[in-house]
Amino acid sequence: MNRVVITGAGTINALGGSVPETLQAMREGQLGIGPLQMRDLDRLSVKIGGQIKDFDPEAHFDRQKLALYDRVTQLTLLASREAMAQSGLEITEELSETTGVVLGTAAGGMNTWDDNFRSVYEEGKNRVHPFVVPKLMTNAAASHVSMAHNIKGPSLTVSTACASSNHAIGLAFQMVRSGMARAMLAGGADAMLTFGGIKAWEGLRVMSKTACRPFSANRSGMVQGEGAGVFLLETYEGAKARGAEILSELIGFSMTSDAGDIVMPNQHGAVRAIHGALRDARLDPQDIGYINAHGTGTAANDKTECAAVTEAFGAHAPALMMSSTKSMHGHLIGGTGAVELLACLMALRDGVIAPTIGYEQPDPNCALDVVPNVARQAKVTATLSNAFAFGGMNAVLALKAI
Amino acid sequence: MSVKDKVIQIIAEQGLLDLADVSLSATLEELGIDSLGVVESIFAIEEEFDIEVPFNANAPPKSEFDISSVATIISAVETLVAEQT
Structure with a gap:
């Protein structure tokens, strides 16, 4: 391999x-x-x-x-x-x-x-x-x-x-x-x-x-x-x-299907995708420092995604950072995961965590560190990028600093 | 047909129910209508009465359009229809 x-x-x-x-x-x-x-x-x-x-x-x-x-x-x-x-x-x-x-x-x-x-x-x-x-x-x-x-x-x-x-x-x-x-x-x-x-x-x-x-x-x-x-x-x-500059290593990928609802996200499907990516990458939950969230800003996504991350990461969940850059560039639909992967590269290479802007009021259903409004300096060695689509099709990528 | 009867008909159709089963105090959830069904019912109401219903599925309780029961929906639609004429 x-x-x-x-x-x-x-x-x-x-x-x-x-x-x-x-x-x-x-x-x-x-x-x-x-x-x-x-x-x-x-x-x-x-x-x-x-x-x-x-x-x-x-x-x-x-x-x-x-x-x-x-x-x-x-x-x-x-x-x-x-x-x-x-x-x-x-x-x-x-x-x-x-x-x-x-x-x-x-x-x-x-x-x-x-x-x-x-x-x-x-x-x-x-x-x-x-x-x-x-x-x-x-x-x-x-x-x-x-x-x-x-x-x-x-x-x-x-x-x-x-x-x-x-x-x-x-x-x-x-x-x-x-x-x-x-x-x-x-x-x-x-x-x-x-x-x-x-x-x-x-x-x-x-x-x-x-x-x-x-x-x-x-x-x-x-x-x-x-x-x-x-x-x-x-x-x-x-x-x-060939002496190329390496931006990051891709180390894991997982895809799951909710087999549930055509528009409502499903916590279990998301958790399985996150676990799958970690397993594929041979990482432990505590290795992940940053997650680029799917973070659409809909009530349904945000609640489900936060619950899924909380469940998947257990005791490590409060320690990791998770932001949604959709707050800045909007939801690029089929293109969104690609642009959002850039935030993972920035975290791994530059030690800068992209913020979730437009954040005004804490939501008890989303009690994670969502890097509100202002970017943060942090050393991160591994990241995930979440995508949870309509149709219940989930895809999570894992990256590592090199 | 009155606004009330038409709204009940729309809700009954959405919930696959008999008209008599749509009680005014029931919530849409109690009638077996999920979030997608709510959005579809509102679309049907807009088409039926030729009105714009201010409803955001992200925060139903905060929407100007009160969907907490069949009765509140009827009264909200009556208001919108009256405002329009």
């Missing part, structure tokens, strides 16, 4: 257009959530989101390419470029066939669906652009990443709602660990901040109109974000041999 390390990271989200910008924002507890800019805003009851502002696709891609790239593909490609550049990995013809890409997304090309439904239903047009299908398909981003970087090994898209990225990173981790691939790009993205996307979420009545306040007694729900996060995973030996 190979040891698996991360040697590159890339992102674009409401906090910044790169990993350094995003980590700086997390360190400063910046708020990336603000008033949405989109057409027909007056018909929405939720008017805030973690939207990427001032993004000019034409500054990054030529027009021919843009005809094929939904926003979610654009964001994924930018994050992949950054991860590849940082890793310094050169994909030679020989390496190409043993390098793959696994990305997670819940909605895929939502903007393309939205624009073209509008065009045929609302505007009554009888013709759409010929590239609508290849643009909106959920695997489009992974395919374009494979083409951009000449990746010819195992490549696919996974879709498990809000756990998509964690499942993607976990699968890529298993592929490198098992020897199926020598290197993998892995992560995820979503760009669901469209009129239809927000309308759909409004319907569930779990969205906040004001702010995302995870673990705070006065929480009012989740806030949607958008963006991408991508990592370059490779074998420890491979990274060492």
Whole structure:
């Protein structure tokens, strides 16, 4: 079995257009959530989101390419470029066939669906652009990443709602660990901040109109974000041999299914996923110093997640730190786990714990150290990143400092 | 049909109950309606009366729309319908 390390990271989200910008924002507890800019805003009851502002696709891609790239593909490609550049990995013809890409997304090309439904239903047009299908398909981003970087090994898209990225990173981790691939790009993205996307979420009545306040007694729900996060995973030996800078070691992954409710989270399923990740990583509960929480800021998630962590960690629970960076960048749905993994890297490498901002009132149901409002310096040697999705599909990753 | 009868009909349908089984003092929970059922009932009420119901599933007790019993729901809907006309 190979040891698996991360040697590159890339992102674009409401906090910044790169990993350094995003980590700086997390360190400063910046708020990336603000008033949405989109057409027909007056018909929405939720008017805030973690939207990427001032993004000019034409500054990054030529027009021919843009005809094929939904926003979610654009964001994924930018994050992949950054991860590849940082890793310094050169994909030679020989390496190409043993390098793959696994990305997670819940909605895929939502903007393309939205624009073209509008065009045929609302505007009554009888013709759409010929590239609508290849643009909106959920695997489009992974395919374009494979083409951009000449990746010819195992490549696919996974879709498990809000756990998509964690499942993607976990699968890529298993592929490198098992020897199926020598290197993998892995992560995820979503760009669901469209009129239809927000309308759909409004319907569930779990969205906040004001702010995302995870673990705070006065929480009012989740806030949607958008963006991408991508990592370059490779074998420890491979990274060492080429003298690459290792950001962190991925040491465990677990996935469970609640087999319970389509939207309500389940404590038992979450505990099993946490225990599974610890077991896979051969860690004891007390080894974990920081958990990046799923922390959506809904009553259902926060209560269940805190109860699950309390149960899984027992006597160690009060000693560990757990924060939700969704308070800053919003819920990136299928891309969220990837961007949140950056907070784990920051904890392990820089000794900085990203805060849960917007925290105002202690909630007895969430009596853990949620690193309220201000980042903290702390030495941490191992972390977990939680993702508990709609549909009861849970995925937890374990990382270790190197 | 009165607001009251229509609301009872919506709740009965959601809980798969006979109209007579929907007592005014009952909570939705007692009628076997879970959180997803609550959200679906509110959607049905909005569609039926063409109103916007201020309800956040994260904090039902703090919502302006009181869902603590069938009676409070009826009275809240009556208020919203009156405000609209």
